[in-house]
Amino acid sequence: MLSLEEKRCVLERAYIPEHVIPLMEGLSGGEAHLLGDFLFFVGVDWLIMVGFPLRESSSPELQSRLKEAELRFRPERLWFVGPELPDFLEKVCLEREEDKYFRLDLRTPRGAAWAPPGKLKRLVAKAEQRFSVELKSSFDSPHRQLTRELLERADPGARVRELYRRIPSYLEQTKSAALLSAWDSRGRLAAYGFLELAPPHFSVYVAGASSRESWAAHASDLLVREMAHISIQENKQFMHLGLGVNPGISRFKRKWGGVPWMDYRACGWSMPLSATRRFLKTLGGMS
Template identity: 40%
Template structure:
């Protein structure tokens, strides 16, 4: 576990969403730890290690030392690692790998593009934005609609399903709602304000059933306005994910500013004895 002072240390130096303690403990269900200047979460025999050092002068060699220390200290069966660059020693050992880039948007952003402005004005005619710290039945219905329509990967599906517990319980969590003129939820964004230097877009979706043109742009504008009010230096827009999402982030001026690599490791294989025990 970490102390209040250690959590403040992490949030003061955070520069990616995975450094946000409240977000990570909610999503993983684990307990937070600091190993050297790296943040991690532990749940049972699973460790999530955030390989982005809180002190910027660390090296890949430092990360290898921390991985070894993590394995020695916790003896996990599973290790999920994210880092700007994976140690070469892990290359062949990863059960699952992923590469992407983090996108960020410096604020204030200055005049917005004319096409975005038109979409926002159109949305303002048909929707109202609300800032809230709770998610209600309407959010569940929209989430179910979105999951049924898009069939997102399991990891993203699980993230959506954990949002009601996260929003309102984690300090700094906010949900931005776009309600249409008939009081239907047209879209929502979940945003985290806990990190000192930035706001983090966590997740969001829009409705086709209660569609409002420009609702996502309206919410993005509100997120930026809120971030400026909170004195943030930039908005962290998360990963590129796919071409459609990258296009939206770039449209707003988001830039790929940091490399992302992910590796899932299985450190302990079940033995023959374990197999027999599971049959009893």
């Protein structure tokens, strides 16, 4: 378990969502541990290594810290995320992901006020006439229905489904997150978005959902503008938009001025107890 001071230091050095301890603990159900300059999240039989160092680090340290975590926690399932996939993990990966993080810079030249780019300003102004934006932490029945529609339509993987499943309980227990909801005049929920504000230098757009019905057009755009305004009010330098995920989501993020910022590589593998010693050998041998 990390002390309050350790958690504060991690947040101060954070630059990706996986460094945001309250967010990761709340949505993964694991507990944060710090080994050197690397953050780990540990559950009953699993482990996530955040391979983005909190300070400059070297590949040998990454390898030694993963070995240390394996010896200490003895997980059966492991997941690694980092800017690149280390060579020593190539042989054990059963699942792989490649993507890029997107960010929206809220600082503008000469200190000018941030504004939606291009024609989005006009579209958002029109959406503002049709929707009212509510800011509260209650994840109610309309939010759950919109989430079900999204998951049925997109059919994402198990990890994404688990993330959405944990959002309601996380919003109930945290004070650093904001749930924004766009409602029309008939009381219908057009879209919602979940923003994390814990990091001192940036905010994180975590997740959201929107109706595909024609009456809900551009509700998500209105929420992005509101999230950007909240982030600016909280003195954030940028809004972390997460991963590109797919071409459609990437286009939406680029439309808002989001730019590909940092490579993301992920690797998942299983560790039956009988394989533990073999895996440790790939990390440098047993002592």
